[in-house]
Amino acid sequence: MDLSCVQSKNLLEAVQKNRVAEVQTRLRWQEDVDTIFTMGRTALHCAAANSFVETVATLLMFSPNVQLCDSNGYSALHMACSRSGPASGLIIEKLLAVGADVDSANKWGRTPLHECVVSNNVEGARRLLEAGASKGIEDSEGVIPQALAVRMNRAEIQQLICWVDGKVGASEFKPIQKTLTASEEREALTKRLAELKEDQIQELEMVILDKKVELEKTKKRFSKLKEDSGKRLEVARTEVIRLEREKAVFEVDERFKCVKLEKEIDRLATDICVKKMPEKNKYVVSCLKCPVCLDVCKPPLQVWQCPEGHIICGSCKARPELKTCPQCRMVLSGALSRSRVLEELARKTFQPEDEVNLNSGAVEVNRESWYGDDIDWD
Numbered sequence: 001m002d003l004s005c006v007q008s009k010n011l012l013e014a015v016q017k018n019r020v021a022e023v024q025t026r027l028r029w030q031e032d033v034d035t036i037f038t039m040g041r042t043a044l045h046c047a048a049a050n051s052f053v054e055t056v057a058t059l060l061m062f063s064p065n066v067q068l069c070d071s072n073g074y075s076a077l078h079m080a081c082s083r084s085g086p087a088s089g090l091i092i093e094k095l096l097a098v099g100a101d102v103d104s105a106n107k108w109g110r111t112p113l114h115e116c117v118v119s120n121n122v123e124g125a126r127r128l129l130e131a132g133a134s135k136g137i138e139d140s141e142g143v144i145p146q147a148l149a150v151r152m153n154r155a156e157i158q159q160l161i162c163w164v165d166g167k168v169g170a171s172e173f174k175p176i177q178k179t180l181t182a183s184e185e186r187e188a189l190t191k192r193l194a195e196l197k198e199d200q201i202q203e204l205e206m207v208i209l210d211k212k213v214e215l216e217k218t219k220k221r222f223s224k225l226k227e228d229s230g231k232r233l234e235v236a237r238t239e240v241i242r243l244e245r246e247k248a249v250f251e252v253d254e255r256f257k258c259v260k261l262e263k264e265i266d267r268l269a270t271d272i273c274v275k276k277m278p279e280k281n282k283y284v285v286s287c288l289k290c291p292v293c294l295d296v297c298k299p300p301l302q303v304w305q306c307p308e309g310h311i312i313c314g315s316c317k318a319r320p321e322l323k324t325c326p327q328c329r330m331v332l333s334g335a336l337s338r339s340r341v342l343e344e345l346a347r348k349t350f351q352p353e354d355e356v357n358l359n360s361g362a363v364e365v366n367r368e369s370w371y372g373d374d375i376d377w378d
């Protein structure tokens, strides 16, 4: 079965939009043709009220209960009669053919024939009369269709009522003044208008009720969705905080381990360098050993000294806990100075490969850091 035509929210909407294929598909799916919508109306009421001939025909194929009345007592036949035009006549004929009650009365005691008079539906009235509609039924104000026709100045229908069946002729029908006075006509129209307004108000009230239910459902649904999202967000935030802390710990760990490894590499490289040196240079190297960290002061490490000439390497000089010279115990604060001669000696002893290519920019930078005018006199 082709479901592509199903685009309305329910059967009523499909009828309101006159989507015949969809109506047919829905009913083939076993959807109940007599489903009751707002104001007790069915799909058939709606199709008849809109003069949708084809939709009415489709609905009739699924054997709806044509006697069902809405909350104001209107049957589908009443609905069809309250409209005019050729479509209305065709629908009335179809409804009568499947046994619609030709004389059912609505909340105001009006029959389909009364409705034809009100809407001046001449063709409808003819079909009703041919189908045997009673002419003597009084509405709640005691008015029979013919009298109503006179009162509302529906000459054609009035004649039709007399012509189709002679029983209600001149004898039974007391001719009311054919032309209405202006005030009578105004009164009748005002009454009809009030009825229509009441209908519309009731319908709108039902719609409001539906919307209120929908609003409550929507609120509940979104409140649940928000609650779920909030919980997930809280879990995610906790996880973010945990991961940030973990990352910070890794960073500290990485720094610590890398510095340690770099120092070890440097120490081993120095060892290799010393092993390759001539014997006389090895003595110089022993003089360049920092008494604090026991590392050899080799370029680009700076060499510092206490007023007594005891050396300290540039790294140890930066350590805040080192307050006195480890050899002569002299207070170091403000007393340290660079040992340029030893730095020069270290440079010559280690003869960095860079030295060969003094013109290269990188080497210049290296030289700057060691020979530059960055003496810190504390």
Ligand SMILES: [Zn+2]
Residues within 6 Å of the ligand: 290, 291, 292, 293, 294, 295, 312, 313, 314, 315, 316, 317
């Ligand atoms: Zn040191």
Ligand SMILES: [Zn+2]
Residues within 6 Å of the ligand: 306, 307, 308, 309, 310, 325, 326, 327, 328, 329, 330
């Ligand atoms: Zn000293």
